[in-house]
Amino acid sequence: MPDILTPDICVIGAGSGGLTVAAAAAAFGVDVVLVEKGLMGGDCLNYGCVPSKALLSAAKSAKAHGPDPKIGVEAGFSGANFASANDHVRSVIAAIAPHDSVERFEGLGVNVIKAAARFASPDTVMAGETEIRARRFVVATGSSPAVPPIPGLSDVDYLTNESLFELRQAPEHLIIIGGGPIGLEMAQAHIRLGSRVTVVEAQKALGKDDPELAAIVLSAVKKDGVEILEGTAVKSVSAVDGLIQVDAESSHGAVSVKGSHLLVATGRKPNLDGLGLEAAGVDVERGGIKVDKGLRTSNRKIYAIGDVIGGLQFTHAAGYHGGLAIRSILFRLPVREDRVNMPWVTYTSPELGHVGMNEAQARKQHGDKVKILTADYAANDRAQAEGATIGRLKLIAGPRGKLLGADIVGAQAGEVINLLSLAISKKMTMKDLTGFVAPYPTLGELVRRAATSYYADAPSNPWVRRLVRFLTQFG
Ligand SMILES: Cc1cc2nc3c(=O)[nH]c(=O)nc-3n(C[C@H](O)[C@H](O)[C@H](O)COP(=O)(O)OP(=O)(O)OC[C@H]3O[C@@H](n4cnc5c(N)ncnc54)[C@H](O)[C@@H]3O)c2cc1C
Numbered sequence: 429m430p431d432i433l434t435p436d437i438c439v440i441g442a443g444s445g446g447l448t449v450a451a452a453a454a455a456f457g458v459d460v461v462l463v464e465k466g467l468m469g470g471d472c473l474n475y476g477c478v479p480s481k482a483l484l485s486a487a488k489s490a491k492a493h494g495p496d497p498k499i500g501v502e503a504g505f506s507g508a509n510f511a512s513a514n515d516h517v518r519s520v521i522a523a524i525a526p527h528d529s530v531e532r533f534e535g536l537g538v539n540v541i542k543a544a545a546r547f548a549s550p551d552t553v554m555a556g557e558t559e560i561r562a563r564r565f566v567v568a569t570g571s572s573p574a575v576p577p578i579p580g581l582s583d584v585d586y587l588t589n590e591s592l593f594e595l596r597q598a599p600e601h602l603i604i605i606g607g608g609p610i611g612l613e614m615a616q617a618h619i620r621l622g623s624r625v626t627v628v629e630a631q632k633a634l635g636k637d638d639p640e641l642a643a644i645v646l647s648a649v650k651k652d653g654v655e656i657l658e659g660t661a662v663k664s665v666s667a668v669d670g671l672i673q674v675d676a677e678s679s680h681g682a683v684s685v686k687g688s689h690l691l692v693a694t695g696r697k698p699n700l701d702g703l704g705l706e707a708a709g710v711d712v713e714r715g716g717i718k719v720d721k722g723l724r725t726s727n728r729k730i731y732a733i734g735d736v737i738g739g740l741q742f743t744h745a746a747g748y749h750g751g752l753a754i755r756s757i758l759f760r761l762p763v764r765e766d767r768v769n770m771p772w773v774t775y776t777s778p779e780l781g782h783v784g785m786n787e788a789q790a791r792k793q794h795g796d797k798v799k800i801l802t803a804d805y806a807a808n809d810r811a812q813a814e815g816a817t818i819g820r821l822k823l824i825a826g827p828r829g830k831l832l833g834a835d836i837v838g839a840q841a842g843e844v845i846n847l848l849s850l851a852i853s854k855k856m857t858m859k860d861l862t863g864f865v866a867p868y869p870t871l872g873e874l875v876r877r878a879a880t881s882y883y884a885d886a887p888s889n890p891w892v893r894r895l896v897r898f899l900t901q902f903g
Pocket residue numbers: 440441442443444445446463464465466467468469470471472473475476477478480481543544545546568569570571589610699702703733734735736741742743744745746775
């Protein structure tokens with residue numbers, strides 16, 4: 429006889445999305461079961477954000493400790509120690525893991541079951557020998573690397589984000605298929621830690637970002653020594669003399685690259701296998717589980733959140749979804765996912781951040797009422813002091829100066845975009861962005877500088893000049 433549990437909520441998957449729901453439900457004293465078949469913390473902690481940012485940090489440090497005549501540093505740096513960088517990655521994961529652990533969640537009052545979950549019917553999940561009949565289910569099973577059907581690929585030993593962070597020695601020559609955020613972040617990390625790196629991208633590298641600002645990142649990564657082949661589609665992969673050969677086609681003709689290691693970073697596919705979604709009456713579409721604006725699936729008792737629904741696949745998006753699901757399940761409040769105002773950051777040097785509408789979306793909606801306002805890092809005193817003058821902030825202002833979107837490339841772009849994400853969520857205008865005091869010297873002053881340029885025409889406006897003259901008569 430299986431154990432039968434009848435909690436209020438059953439969450440499937442203990443990644444960023446599932447942990448958010450489980451912790452919040454437990455905090456409100458709700459009976460919640462969390463089922464996880466792999467490592468607690470999911471992709472972000474074990475194979476994604478955390479190891480990639482830790483490796484980038486080690487790589488940044490290696491770069492900073494190298495000679496830099498520009499700021500007068502002539503260090504005797506003899507190359508990075510890849511194994512030590514990998515130790516750093518492991519120690520960062522180990523430091524964060526207790527926060528996501530079974531022990532912590534059981535301490536919060538969550539019933540954690542380590543097993544693969546499968547729907548047996550529209551209101552029953554099996555997890556090993558346990559049968560779970562919950563009032564509501566939340567599917568948060570994440571995504572996995574989408575490996576394209578390239579001839580010969582399955583015959584070579586290729587890496588994905590699930591195996592890359594196990595390497596203890598720097599690859600001699602790392603070839604990366606895919607020039608998205610994973611491809612570019614890992615290209616820069618590895619070149620700075622001693623590898624030769626070639627990125628092969630079928631279309632445009634960092635193609636989801638503002639093209640002008642993405643070009644600044646690509647130029648910096650190329651300056652580090654990474655070879656980036658854009659518009660180059662991979663046709664086949666083979667093993668040749670102990671190396672991996674990638675054969676591709678570009679508009680200039682055939683290209684062939686031989687390397688010691690191959691990383692496939694060509695996007696994600698939702699984790700649906702073995703979930704029994706048909707038995708649950710849950711519909712699936714191309715990108716993942718089909719949900720309505722309130723994150724409910726075709727079975728009203730079942731919600732789906734995070735990477736498994738496709739859309740924007742970020743840790744903070746999964747956490748945001750978790751918060752919406754909790755509001756809907758516990759408080760029965762109407763919720764509506766906002767996909768436009770989700771920020772993201774690519775953690776290369778320089779960083780690349782985005783929030784809200786891009787220029788094309790803004791122009792489509794508001795035509796010539798859109799103004800693009802910019803501020804360059806070179807005109808910011810803090811950037812000058814830090815020797816970080818490569819960068820640019822772009823604000824997209826709509827009717828009545830409303831902030832519609834922002835893109836930024838440069839040092840600490842990820843921190844500056846936080847301020848702009850808050851501004852967008854509070855529906856702020858250029859007036860708001862000029863009406864606060866920014867401490868000097870900070871990169872945050874870029875925001876005020878760009879927003880101030882919205883009023884660039886004011887001094888030459890005859891009405892404003894007349895008003896100023898009139899007011900001077902009063903002493
Ligand atoms: C290399 C890399 C770098 C990244 N960097 C960033 C970054 O810097 N910032 C950012 O915001 N995002 C980043 N991301 C994206 C981020 O990792 C994901 O968006 C996030 O992890 C999604 O969370 P999730 O909860 O939807 O899924 P996941 O974290 O993948 O968790 C899903 C969990 O469900 C479990 N599961 C699956 N099927 C079952 C089942 N049948 N039964 C039980 N359990 C199951 C899995 O084992 C897993 O633990 C990165 C991703 C990668 C690959």
